[in-house]
Amino acid sequence: MSENIKFVQGNEACAEAALYAGLNFYAGYPITPSSEITEFLASRLPQIGAKFMQMEDEISSLCAIIGASLTGCKVMTATSGPGFSLMQEALGYAIMAEIPCVIVNVQRGGPSTGLPTHGSQGDVNQARWGTHGDHAIIALTASNHQDIFALTVEAFNLAEIYRTPVILLLDEVVAHMRERLVVPQPGEMPLVERLKTSVKEGVDYHPYLPREDGRLPMSDFGEVHRYNVTGLFHDMWGFPSSEPRAVHGLLRHLVDKIENRVNQLARYKEYYIEDAKHLLVSYGSSARSARHIVEKRRSRGERLGLLELQTLWPFPDEIVREKCAAAQSVIVVEQNMGQVLQSVKLAVDKPDKVFLANRIDGVFIMPADILKILRLIQGKGV
Amino acid sequence: MALKAYLRERFFPHLWCPGCGHGTVLNGLLQAIEKMGLSRNEIVMVSGIGCSSRITGYVDFHTLHTIHGRALAFATGVKMARPELNLIVPMGDGDALAIGGNHFIHAARRNIDITAIVMNNRIYGMTGGQFSPLSGEDVRATTAPYLTIDPGFDVVELSKAAGATFVARTTTFHIKQMADIIQQAILHEGFSVVEIFSQCPTYFGRKNKAGDAVDMIAYYKENTTPIGSKAKKENPNLIERGIFVQNEKPEYCNQYEQLVQKAMKGR
Numbered sequence: 071m072s073e074n075i076k077f078v079q080g081n082e083a084c085a086e087a088a089l090y091a092g093l094n095f096y097a098g099y100p101i102t103p104s105s106e107i108t109e110f111l112a113s114r115l116p117q118i119g120a121k122f123m124q125m126e127d128e129i130s131s132l133c134a135i136i137g138a139s140l141t142g143c144k145v146m147t148a149t150s151g152p153g154f155s156l157m158q159e160a161l162g163y164a165i166m167a168e169i170p171c172v173i174v175n176v177q178r179g180g181p182s183t184g185l186p187t188h189g190s191q192g193d194v195n196q197a198r199w200g201t202h203g204d205h206a207i208i209a210l211t212a213s214n215h216q217d218i219f220a221l222t223v224e225a226f227n228l229a230e231i232y233r234t235p236v237i238l239l240l241d242e243v244v245a246h247m248r249e250r251l252v253v254p255q256p257g258e259m260p261l262v263e264r265l266k267t268s269v270k271e272g273v274d275y276h277p278y279l280p281r282e283d284g285r286l287p288m289s290d291f292g293e294v295h296r297y298n299v300t301g302l303f304h305d306m307w308g309f310p311s312s313e314p315r316a317v318h319g320l321l322r323h324l325v326d327k328i329e330n331r332v333n334q335l336a337r338y339k340e341y342y343i344e345d346a347k348h349l350l351v352s353y354g355s356s357a358r359s360a361r362h363i364v365e366k367r368r369s370r371g372e373r374l375g376l377l378e379l380q381t382l383w384p385f386p387d388e389i390v391r392e393k394c395a396a397a398q399s400v401i402v403v404e405q406n407m408g409q410v411l412q413s414v415k416l417a418v419d420k421p422d423k424v425f426l427a428n429r430i431d432g433v434f435i436m437p438a439d440i441l442k443i444l445r446l447i448q449g450k451g452v
Numbered sequence: 453m454a455l456k457a458y459l460r461e462r463f464f465p466h467l468w469c470p471g472c473g474h475g476t477v478l479n480g481l482l483q484a485i486e487k488m489g490l491s492r493n494e495i496v497m498v499s500g501i502g503c504s505s506r507i508t509g510y511v512d513f514h515t516l517h518t519i520h521g522r523a524l525a526f527a528t529g530v531k532m533a534r535p536e537l538n539l540i541v542p543m544g545d546g547d548a549l550a551i552g553g554n555h556f557i558h559a560a561r562r563n564i565d566i567t568a569i570v571m572n573n574r575i576y577g578m579t580g581g582q583f584s585p586l587s588g589e590d591v592r593a594t595t596a597p598y599l600t601i602d603p604g605f606d607v608v609e610l611s612k613a614a615g616a617t618f619v620a621r622t623t624t625f626h627i628k629q630m631a632d633i634i635q636q637a638i639l640h641e642g643f644s645v646v647e648i649f650s651q652c653p654t655y656f657g658r659k660n661k662a663g664d665a666v667d668m669i670a671y672y673k674e675n676t677t678p679i680g681s682k683a684k685k686e687n688p689n690l691i692e693r694g695i696f697v698q699n700e701k702p703e704y705c706n707q708y709e710q711l712v713q714k715a716m717k718g719r
Binding site: 113116121127129133134137138139140141143145160163292298299300301307309310 | 460462463492493494496498508509512513514515516517518519522525526527528529530531532533534536537554555558708711712714715716
């Protein structure tokens with residue numbers, strides 16, 4: 071079979087991947103710079119008999135896909151900063167009630183309305199802590215269209231495996247940029263389908279009683295098992311409970327199912343790390359400039375390396391510590407005031423050797439911006 | 453099927469106060485469902501937050517107890533994904549029309565086949581007696597120690613204007629009418645709104661010296677009248693109850709099905 075090659079925006083790569091992963095219910099609300107995802111799916115989903123809805127706001131968009139997920143659909147919504155802020159309560163609900171769903175946040179400059187048409191990576195910590203209360207979250211990112219495709223499919227798979235919302239943190243630059251995308255053939259990438267209960271009709275089904283491996287098989291709304299779903303702390307029936315043991319047990323379950331699998335969930339790419347004297351750590355569109363510098367300087371014999379993170383949460387501490395151990399200096403390249411920088415400093419043995427190369431003016435971070443910091447570290451002056 | 457078979461007795465006693473009207477609403481709702489002979493597997497009940505919203509825990513349907521004000525948004529997702537299921541969404545007055553007002557008017561505008569029940573006790577009970585957008589003026593509440601100055605919504609007029617195709621009102625005194633109206637609302641294909649006056653003796657009653665539960669139910673009896681009755685002409689202050697709107701208009705899920713046919717042809 072010939073290759074299916076497209077020349078598309080990152081947003082379209084994400085939407086294509088969602089269809090590949092089996093998306094059959096999407097709800098969204100217009101917002102720059104993510105609207106192309108919604109537009110693309112408004113055209114494509116009805117063609118395959120799947121559901122598309124434009125809702126009255128971002129709150130209802132996330133609520134609607136959570137409802138649809140409970141009937142067995144694979145669901146997604148996409149938004150940007152202001153909409154992502156509105157979604158935080160329902161995001162917490164999906165975490166608490168353990169509902170698989172994918173939330174795409176195409177980041178733009180913030181706070182508030184900020185810079186609607188300019189790139190930023192300022193929502194990294196919001197993805198982690200935007201919703202209230204202790205919890206764990208999975209957040210993925212990508213720097214190019216092929217990876218956006220792969221990580222979007224991955225987001226759907228992880229949502230099913232862990233029964234949790236998965237956040238895909240894209241940014242305006244990769245979302246609006248056009249480049250080559252090879253759409254994988256059907257079957258080429260593994261897809262995880264909904265784990266359904268084998269409990270027969272008439273036998274008690276406990277929707278919130280994890281199996282030995284921690285997974286919770288589901289039963290679709292409309293099928294033979296009727297149960298309660300709530301955002302309150304609940305028992306194995308899904309019925310509200312404030313019994314201390316039930317509360318403690320559920321919170322531990324929600325956090326442990328993700329935080330105990332940090333290395334398993336870590337997705338990253340590495341370039342020339344082994345002998346790197348100066349190691350760049352980057353992600354999303356910023357990693358493109360970082361990689362450019364590394365390739366260019368390597369050709370001149372300079373020992374530069376790049377660790378490109380694709381899983382931002384749970385933060386892969388051990389892997390980052392290990393990869394950074396031998397480097398003389400570590401430079402975190404990102405378009406915010408140092409959100410991943412904080413995590414890298416916490417992860418490494420010597421936080422003093424970690425520096426930040428960033429831009430916060432809405433302008434895409436260029437190789438020259440990174441070079442300036444590198445020259446300072448190398449004692450070469452500005 | 454006996455009414456009891458629709459209850460999850462495992463989770464009783466319920467948390468409603470003595471004299472609360474919400475148990476009566478649950479009774480009327482289950483009578484309607486029993487009369488229709490609906491199977492428990494075909495019903496999805498979605499609720500938000502508040503005293504009223506705890507109703508989902510007690511009934512043996514597919515139940516989704518969600519976040520404050522958003523029950524209709526969740527229900528919209530369930531209904532669109534599985535149009536063959538019956539969606540019933542009980543809400544409190546604050547839940548439905550303060551924080552949830554936007555979702556309420558948009559669900560009505562779409563005319564999606566969902567039965568919305570507004571259990572109107574004119575107060576926030578769960579949080580301790582604050583006024584709601586259905587309290588109306590001159591009501592005493594914990595957040596209105598000098599009486600409310602906020603005009604209230606008229607649920608019937610609001611629902612009509614927003615496009616609901618079935619709009620009705622009844623009270624906890626009129627239990628037979630309640631069961632009958634809920635049955636018709638569930639049968640109606642489109643967005644149905646049933647407003648039910650439901651007494652809160654604990655907060656509204658005490659704050660406003662409205663007496664106990666019996667007094668409050670008697671008030672519903674004495675101050676409401678069937679739509680277009682002679683009594684209404686004589687006393688315009690009486691509140692009308694009954695079915696105000698029962699229209700046939702294209703239903704959203706059916707419309708979407710037609711859109712799919714169009715999209716598939718144009719492929």
